[in-house]
């Protein structure tokens with residue numbers, strides 16, 4: 001049986017980014033059920049960092065993370081937020097939230113928004129207002145994952161694939177973890193299993209937190225227009241987002257939240273149709289055929305805010321979960337928090353600066 005200090009379950013962005021930091025403090029093993037990192041949510045994301053997110057905590061974690069999201073995992077890319085009819089107040093609220101974190105944000109008239117994205121239609125299902133942030137960040141999930149994988153290995157950590165945790169128990173001293181090919185004794189288990197975190201908890205006889213995996217659908221389609229200079233463009237309420245994928249391809253989502261269970265999420269036909277319809281309603285585009293479609297799970301705690309910290313009842317069982325639709329853009333801050341809390345270290349200045357303390361992320365919140 002291999003002895004480790006930190007046994008991290010899940011090689012998505014949460015598990016890998018935290019493991020890369022923990023490996024500096026002790027022997028660290030990451031085990032992943034799939035044959036590569038990021039097969040589930042992390043590899044299916046729209047991969048954009050912005051502040052149109054529910055809750056102060058998510059925006060604060062995003063603000064702490066953005067300076068740490070550097071090339072090649074992130075590059076500057078503007079964001080445009082749209083108000084459809086009845087969404088003007090939501091645009092006002094977003095503008096005030098934005099001013100706290102990204103003061104360069106600017107209100108645009110419909111005509112100015114159309115200069116950025118010429119296909120936008122005005123009124124009657126189209127847009128009535130817009131907000132522009134030239135300081136957004138386009139992320140590259142695979143590069144981020146690869147950077148963390150290399151940092152983990154460089155710090156002496158290990159990573160194993162096709163290794164689902166199938167049994168988990170505490171012997172009074174250490175966590176005993178079994179995968180089909182190997183067994184481990186770990187001082188600390190980090191539960192970063194995304195949509196599966198509650199299933200992992202139950203395996204270890206730890207009470208679940210009530211994670212809700214919600215399915216989100218993405219389509220891509222080709223256009224005749226060069227879209228490479230367009231911003232990430234998103235409605236502030238129900239609607240859609242689009243973002244360029246190269247010069248003549250757009251990615252779109254209807255921002256759906258279909259109830260789901262942990263698993264390999266697949267797009268439902270009605271959500272695919274909804275994505276195309278919502279884009280066509282608000283723009284001059286028609287989408288005769290799709291280039292691709294997929295779905296992924298965004299997993300939320302009951303209050304839709306992330307958790308990072310030890311379980312209150314199970315010593316050595318560490319939760320890193322509930323990253324919802326913001327897991328990439330908050331990963332640097334969450335990894336810093338996980339490092340500090342799991343090693344009993346100093347609370348990071350980056351988090352202190354945005355007013356986030358351990359209690360904001362603690363499971364106490366959900367008790």
Ligand SMILES: Cc1cc2nc3c(=O)[nH]c(=O)nc-3n(C[C@H](O)[C@H](O)[C@H](O)COP(=O)(O)OP(=O)(O)OC[C@H]3O[C@@H](n4cnc5c(N)ncnc54)[C@H](O)[C@@H]3O)c2cc1C
Pocket residue numbers: 009010011012013014015031032033034037038039040041042043044045046047048049163164165166192193194195196200216217218295296297298299321323324325326327328329330
């Ligand atoms: C369509 C879509 C768009 C999104 N857009 C954005 C965006 O623009 N910006 C942003 O910041 N975020 C976005 N997100 C959210 C982001 O992708 C997630 O918050 C993030 O990927 C969650 O990372 P994770 O590591 O917790 O989960 P995952 O990436 O799902 O990783 C968990 C891993 O745990 C593994 N695992 C599970 N059970 C076990 C077990 N028993 N043993 C071993 N391994 C196990 C799984 O195989 C999986 O690889 C989006 C998500 C979706 C679906």
